[in-house]
Amino acid sequence: MNLFSGTIARLERGLAYSSVKQKVIANxxxxxxxxxxxxxDVSFNKMLQTEMQLSSSGGESRHPKHFNLTSGETNPKVYNRMYSVRENGNGVDMDREMANLATNQxxxxxxxxxxxxxxxxxTTVIRGGR
Structure with a gap:
């Protein structure tokens, strides 16, 4: 019997994504x-695509349109952005980074x-509804 039905694991992966994104933005x-x-940058879309590929490669789903997000271990992927902002080749746009920081928070x-x-x-269930 799975007590948490995968919810805690999914939330844990969401927090891991946010943590990696925070470190990348700070860097x-x-x-x-x-x-x-x-x-x-850290791509949520790439992480979602990985989850979708894992779910389509096996595992059962309750509904054909539902994703099975409990299969496999996925980690957020860090990649380089392919643009330069300044003459010295630095690609950091401070306004974008600050907006990403607020969104990630x-x-x-x-x-x-x-x-x-x-x-x-x-806790409520353990205490018997009190």
Whole structure:
């Protein structure tokens, strides 16, 4: 019997994605003045595509249009962006990085809220609804 039905594992992968993205954004900001530095990013779409390929390669689903997100271990992929912003070859756009930082913070807070809610529900069940 799977007590958490994969929810905690999915939330954990979401938090791992957010953590890697935070580190990449911080690294980009730290290298804003480094000549030749190419900014990096973490692709949620690439991670989702990997999950979709894993789900289509095996495993059962409750509905043909549902993805089986519990199969396999996926890690967020970091890649270089292919553009230069400045003459020195530096590819960090500070406005974009700050916007990405704010977006990632909102995503992280939402994931933490869901994990907290899940554990709160389990606590309520353990206490017998009190």
């Amino acid at each position: 980009n900001i730290a290298n804003v003045d480094t000549a030749g530095y190419k900014s990096k 909102i995503y992280y807070d939402a994931m933490i809220e869901r994990v907290s809610g899940k554990f709160g529900s389990l």
